[in-house]
Amino acid sequence: MATIVTNNLLVLKKMNDKIAVDFKDTDLIGILTETRNRIHRGHVLLSHPLSGSIKPNETVYKSLIISDDKAELDLDSLRLIESAIETTLKFIGMKEYKWNSRTLEDFQEIDFTLISSAVESMI
Amino acid sequence: MRLELGNIFIKDVKFSNTTRVDSGVLYINKEEILKEIGGDEHVKNIDIELAHPGDEIRITPVKDVIEPRVKVEGPGGIFPGILSKVDTVGSGRTHALKNVAIVTAGKIVGFQEGIIDMTGIGAKYTPFSKNHNVVVIAEPVDGLKQYDHEAAVRMIGLKAAAYLGEIAKDITPDEVKTYETEPILDSVKKYPDLPKVGYVYMLQTQGLLHDTYVYGVDAKKIVPTLLYPTEIMDGAIISGNCVSACDKNPTYVHLNNGIIEELYAKHGKEINFVGVIITNENVFLADKERSSNWTAKLCRFLGLDGVVISQEGFGNPDTDLIMNCKKIEREGIKTVIVTDEFAGRDGASQSLADADEKADAVVTNGNANETIILPPMKKIIGMTDYVDVIAGGFDGSLRPDGSIEVEIQAITGATNETGYVTLSTKGF
Numbered sequence: 001m002a003t004i005v006t007n008n009l010l011v012l013k014k015m016n017d018k019i020a021v022d023f024k025d026t027d028l029i030g031i032l033t034e035t036r037n038r039i040h041r042g043h044v045l046l047s048h049p050l051s052g053s054i055k056p057n058e059t060v061y062k063s064l065i066i067s068d069d070k071a072e073l074d075l076d077s078l079r080l081i082e083s084a085i086e087t088t089l090k091f092i093g094m095k096e097y098k099w100n101s102r103t104l105e106d107f108q109e110i111d112f113t114l115i116s117s118a119v120e121s122m123i
Numbered sequence: 124m125r126l127e128l129g130n131i132f133i134k135d136v137k138f139s140n141t142t143r144v145d146s147g148v149l150y151i152n153k154e155e156i157l158k159e160i161g162g163d164e165h166v167k168n169i170d171i172e173l174a175h176p177g178d179e180i181r182i183t184p185v186k187d188v189i190e191p192r193v194k195v196e197g198p199g200g201i202f203p204g205i206l207s208k209v210d211t212v213g214s215g216r217t218h219a220l221k222n223v224a225i226v227t228a229g230k231i232v233g234f235q236e237g238i239i240d241m242t243g244i245g246a247k248y249t250p251f252s253k254n255h256n257v258v259v260i261a262e263p264v265d266g267l268k269q270y271d272h273e274a275a276v277r278m279i280g281l282k283a284a285a286y287l288g289e290i291a292k293d294i295t296p297d298e299v300k301t302y303e304t305e306p307i308l309d310s311v312k313k314y315p316d317l318p319k320v321g322y323v324y325m326l327q328t329q330g331l332l333h334d335t336y337v338y339g340v341d342a343k344k345i346v347p348t349l350l351y352p353t354e355i356m357d358g359a360i361i362s363g364n365c366v367s368a369c370d371k372n373p374t375y376v377h378l379n380n381g382i383i384e385e386l387y388a389k390h391g392k393e394i395n396f397v398g399v400i401i402t403n404e405n406v407f408l409a410d411k412e413r414s415s416n417w418t419a420k421l422c423r424f425l426g427l428d429g430v431v432i433s434q435e436g437f438g439n440p441d442t443d444l445i446m447n448c449k450k451i452e453r454e455g456i457k458t459v460i461v462t463d464e465f466a467g468r469d470g471a472s473q474s475l476a477d478a479d480e481k482a483d484a485v486v487t488n489g490n491a492n493e494t495i496i497l498p499p500m501k502k503i504i505g506m507t508d509y510v511d512v513i514a515g516g517f518d519g520s521l522r523p524d525g526s527i528e529v530e531i532q533a534i535t536g537a538t539n540e541t542g543y544v545t546l547s548t549k550g551f
Contacts, residue, residue, distance in 0.1 A: 047406050050476055052329040053367035053436030055465070055532075065407075080408075080442065080477075087438065087476040094467065094492065106232040109269055113331035114406050117343060120406035 002122065003047055004115060005038070006063035007031050011115060017120055018070070028087060032064040033036065036081045042070035045077035048116040049084035051093040051111065061111040065118055079115035125303040126353035129195070129218040136173055136223055136255040142287075144294055149223055151257065151287070160259070160282045165275040168262040171283075172504050174226075174496040175255050178241045182258055185237030185535045186227040186273075187280050187362050188373040190250050191220040191287035194357065202358040204339025205278075212357035213350075218291035224254040224375055225287065226398030227280035227457035228505040229261050231272050232332065237535045238497070238527075245497040248537045248547055251375070258504050259283050270331055277363050281374070302387050304351050307397050307425060317395040318428035322352070322382055323418050323447055323540075327364050327371060327435040328403040330351050334363035335435075337401060341408075347402040347417040352383045355399065367436045369491045370463045380460065381542040382431055397425060401419035402447065404440040415446035421452040433461040434540045437491070441477040452481040459484040463538035466490045468530070488539060489546040491532035499525030 003020040004011060012023045024034055032049060039045060043102065046065040050056065099107070132147060139150035161169055194200050197215015199206030228238065246252035261279050263272045305313065326335040328343035332510050335342045337350075337360050350359060360377040372380075383399065394536040400421050402414045421432055430451050434444040441462075446457050460482055462491055464474035470490045483546040520528050531537040538544060 010482055047182050047199065048408055048411065048439045048442060050407070050438035050441075052333045052439055053327065054372070055438065083476055086473070090467065091465075103232075106269065110232065110331055113270075114329055114333070117330040118407040118410075121405065121410050 002065050002067055004065050005031055005035055006062050007049065008061040008063050008108050008111045010112045011063045014112060015115070015119065018123070028056065028060055028062045029085070031064060032081060032085050032088060035064050035066055036085065038066055039077045039081055040073065042073060043067050044074045046122065049081050050087065050103070052114055054110065055091050057091035057094060059107045059111065060104070061107050063111050063115040065115065065122070076115055124351040124353055125215045125301065126213055126356060127216040128300045128302065128356060129216060130221045130298050130300065131218060131291050131294050132221050132297045133223045136175070136257060137265065138173070138418065142290055144290055149220065149255070149287070156283060156286055159286045160279045163275045163279065165264055165267050165271050166261045166279070167264045169279065170260045172258045173255065173259055173349065174241050174504060176241060176253055180241045180504060181500040182226055182228055182239040182256065182504045183237060184228060184230055185239055185368065186229065186231065186276055186365055188535065189225040189280050189284040190375050190378050191223065191284045191291065192358065192378065193218050193288035193292045195292055199357065201285055201288060202281050202361060205336065205361060206281055209338055211354065212359060213354035217357055218294065218296060220287060220337065220410040222254055223282050223287070224256055225284045226251070226256045226258045227256050227261070227276050229276060230267055230506060231276065231365055236366065236533045238499065238529070238533050239535050240497055243498045244495060245534060247532055247545060248495070248534045250543055257283065257287070260505065273332065273363060273365060281361065282365050286446045290542040302353050302356070304396070304398055310395050310397060312357055314391060314395040317393070319397050319426055320386060320394040320429045320431070321397055321422060321425060321427045321432055322386060322399045323422070323432040323448070323451070324399050324401045325432065325434050325440065325443060326360065326401060326403055327440065329406050329439065332365040333436070336363055338359050342403050343402070343405050345401070345403060347400055347414055347421060349400055349421065350399045352387065352399050355380060355383065360401070368535045370436055370488070370540050372435050372539065372541060373383045373536065376497060376536070376541055376543045379543060382433055386431070397427065404435065404443045406439070411443050411446055413471055415443060415450050415455060418447050419450035419454050422451050422456050427456050431459050431461065437463070437465055438476050445477040445479045445482060449479045449481040459486060461486045461488070461542060462486040462540050464490045465492055468492050468494050486542070487542050488542060489531070489537065491530060491538045493531045494528065495531060497527045497529065
């Protein structure tokens with residue numbers, strides 16, 4: 001049906017029994033480019049690649065939902081992911097932050113709840 | 124639907140042994156209000172402080188800002204579906220205490236933003252520095268989850284606003300404004316030559332810290348629907364949103380939406396303002412497609428000639444904004460989008476994360492990446508130890524002397540996308 005691509009261990013832990021979760025030990029851009037590669041292979045993006053109103057240089061976690069089915073290249077998915085990568089690179093270029101562990105836990109929780117709301121809509 | 128809004132202008136706010144308004148001064152019995160809003164098992168301590176325009180005070184991190192209002196006549200009560208039953212509000216009479224607001228403060232997550240300076244350059248960037256602020260600081264019990272914390276502070280803020288609003292019930296207002304929206308068939312007969320204009324009001328609805336409630340319903344679960352504008356003035360929409368301080372809509376902004384106010388001002392003269400379509404901004408792409416299909420469908424069904432669309436937040440909602448814009452335009456209806464920009468500190472980068480050639484009429488409320496230095500304040504209500512990690516702050520933002528270098532996105536309401544802002548543009 002669909003798979004979550006994520007670098008957030010909390011998503012792996014909490015969503016694994018509901019939906020396929022593909023955990024990648026990479027950064028935010030790594031998740032976006034991994035997803036872009038899959039879109040080029042014909043998968044369709046099912047959740048928006050930007051996280052709510054949290055700016056791309058304010059979080060290190062990213063979870064995206066992508067279809068398991070493959071078809072011809074979906075141009076809408078490609079446009080969204082390319083635009084998200086462009087926006088993310090712009091923000092990272094402005095400032096990179098050093099986060100403390102409490103903040104990182106909050107980021108994990110928020111990424112988890114954002115992707116949960118998408119999974120709830122889907123199931 | 125017709126609403127009389129009675130405004131009572133408050134000149135000052137003071138603590139006293141009774142809660143009342145006397146000669147334009149709001150007196151608050153602190154013990155009584157604390158009793159009224161207390162009792163939540165998730166909160167171990169609540170305190171209230173006052174911050175007046177011009178005071179050397181910094182309030183941070185700000186969660187919500189709420190204007191005290193009360194229903195005086197007509198069905199229902201303020202904040203329906205949350206503090207009152209779910210009767211349809213928006214008719215009869217409502218009283219509002221102007222120039223005063225409840226501000227809820229406290230850190231819910233580690234990077235939460237929201238600064239209101241009551242004086243200095245920062246005060247110029249937020250409309251909320253002009254109010255006498257009754258700041259509610261709620262300290263959570265140890266180990267409380269973010270969801271429960273947000274919900275507790277949200278309810279405490281609304282209860283505090285309702286408590287103060289209740290005083291306005293028996294006061295003769297300083298001015299009474301009347302707002303009326305007739306059923307569309309009647310208004311078209313009345314104004315056959317005026318263009319029919321609607322307002323598509325986008326609500327942020329993506330999950331923790333990004334939620335909005337309509338008559339108590341989590342708006343991520345709704346499909347786009349119609350509201351009389353006056354329902355919103357009675358608190359039909361409330362904020363559960365903690366992020367994106369500069370461009371989220373605090374409850375105060377829902378109650379005082381500038382676009383609704385302006386459209387009413389032109390109603391019956393230049394335009395026929397037929398009503399508000401509310402819609403959401405969800406994470407799942409099919410939700411975005413469905414909701415924007417429905418806003419376009421409703422606009423066409425109403426026979427609109429023009430639509431104003433306002434966004435809430437940044438990034439992901441840019442896609443909803445553009446979907447709404449292009450699908451409504453495809454129905455042959457002209458649109459104006461109202462947004463803000465994240466165009467880099469020099470303002471030279473792409474402003475939005477999405478775009479379309481149909482989005483050719485745009486109102487901006489400012490560049491949220493603009494950087495300013497906030498001077499030190501004598502008093503902090505809340506805490507600043509988190510400033511290095513807030514949105515718009517950065518490593519070294521908080522300087523040893525207490526001044527803060529931030530992007531204006533850290534300031535509550537700085538680039539609000541309903542136009543409730545202090546920034547403007549001048550041509551030379």
